[in-house]
Amino acid sequence: MQSTQIIHPNPQDKLPYEILRDIFLLTLPERDYDRMRLYYPPTTISQVCSRWRKIAFSEPKFWDTVIFNSISRQGPCCDPWPEDFIKSGRVQRWFHRTGGSHPLVLGEEKSGTPSGCLIFYLFPIIVEFSARIKTLKIVITALHHLDYMRELAQVAQFGELASVEIHAAIRKNMMDRDLNGVGEIHAFKDKTLKLKEAHFRVDMAAPVQFVMPWRQLRRVKLTGCLGRLVFLSDWIALLRLCPDLETAELIDPCEMSLSDVPKELVGSSLVSLTIHDAHSSLHPQHRTGSPECMFINLSEFAHLKHLEIRVLNRPWYECSEPPQRGFVETLSGLKSLENLTLYTSGGIDSRFPQRIRAIVQDWTATPTGGFRALRSFTLQYSHHHAQDLVHLLEGPLSTTRCPSLSMTIAGEDEEIGMWRELLGDSSFSSVVDRLKVTPRSEFNFEEAPLFI
DSSP: OOOOOOOOOOGGGGSOHHHHHHHHHHTSOSSGGGTTSTTSTTHHHHTTOHHHHHHHHHOGGGTSEEEEEOOOOOSTTOOOHHHHHHHTTHHHHHHHTTOSSOOEEEEEEOOSSOSOOOHHHHHHHHHHTTTTEEEEEEEEOSGGGHHHHHHHHHHOOOSSOOEEEEEEOOGGGOOHHHHHTOOOEEOSSSSOTTOOEEEEEESSSOGGGEEOOGGGOOEEEEEOOSSOOEEHHHHHHHHHHOTTOOEEEEESEEEOOGGGSOSSOOOOOOOEEEEESOEEOSOGGGOOSOHHHHHHTTSOOTTOOEEEEEEOOOOGGGOSSOTTTTHHHHHHTOTTOOEEEEEEOSGGGGTOOHHHHHHHHHHHHSOOSOOTTOOEEEEEOOGGGTHHHHHHHHTTTOTTTOTTOEEEEEEOGGGHHHHHHHHTSGGGTTTGGGEEEEEGGGSOOOOOOTTO
16 A cells, blocks of 8 residues: 655645734844845745745835945955945845835945945935935945935935935045035935935034925934034024924034024924933033033923933033033923933943932922923932932922822832832832832933944
8 A cells, every 4th residue: 555645734834924924024123234134034034935935025015125234344354245235236126026116215324433335336226216215314424425415406306205314424534624615415405395304413514504395304313423513503503494393302412602592592393302411512610500401491392292311420520510400490491391201321320320319309409390291200210319219209299299290210120129129118108109110221221322
């Protein structure tokens, strides 16, 4: 008798197309620039079997994002892979798999100090697919690269462009006369009716020198770098150019000159503001306290609901005035503020957030009005000074003054047990229902860049 071999189908072969597709989409790498690697999805998925390949090739979301990581492109360790990927036509093949109308993400991620970029190789691809690009990220590392930006304004059709990121690291190769001659940079002016978001990290000019449809922007991020920080004048210009701005992020802003402060408050519709590592280069005799205040006091910010501040934890001797001075008073003027987050830059700072403690102590010692709308207060704190928070919640932030407030402590992971033990103590009984502790690692707190 001839034996019969029974073949059992793989369980995944029974799964419907939609379920497998959704599972595969969940496997896409967190970093966009890993997608093109041969050992990451979607390439690995498309090589398992014919069915998986068919599913992968029929889903545009697998192939709609091509982002390269800008790394050093000099010396023997230079990685030729990005150039090879582009020269071989794989970017076009990826995008053609998305059909003819699916929106695309294209460009190059910034690194701290990129010594080279891919704009020469990416430019013709940007032009070819400009009508479908939704997110564009550009890195330029030489003065003549600005010509690519200007040419894009002439030949590209950015009808779907919603978000743009520009990182220019070219100052080190420029003479003073070059800096003075940069002038206006026409990039995304007349053909970008859907552009709502922009991120600038440029070291050779003010962001506002880029000619863009500023009035239609709703979200802007300004990041300082080694060649140029984010100045108060940049922030003032941004508020004036973007009357409908809803979300703003200022990374490494610097208080440079008191002459930049306008005589009248600047109007703003801002709802969310993030300030990371604000500092001052003013002479100690001219400093008036917290550098964050200078960037907040420019407007009433009548609509501001969300405020996140990452403070520099510098020692007191660097300032002639206590660095917490004016901080609480400034925040008390934000009448619509609902969510407040305070933390430090990480590392050693996270264990001993002295400056945040100084703010809390000043808040308790000289209570101000305001904060009635405050609902959520997240702050990094050490368990060694836990009693400070009892005084704060029983005093300036009591239920009478802030009836809807709950406080979340971002504690170091190894301190969570000690925090929970403290909250069980009778001295916390009056505030324990408004106070909880969560490991700092569970928050999306960004670490400070290395150049600071």
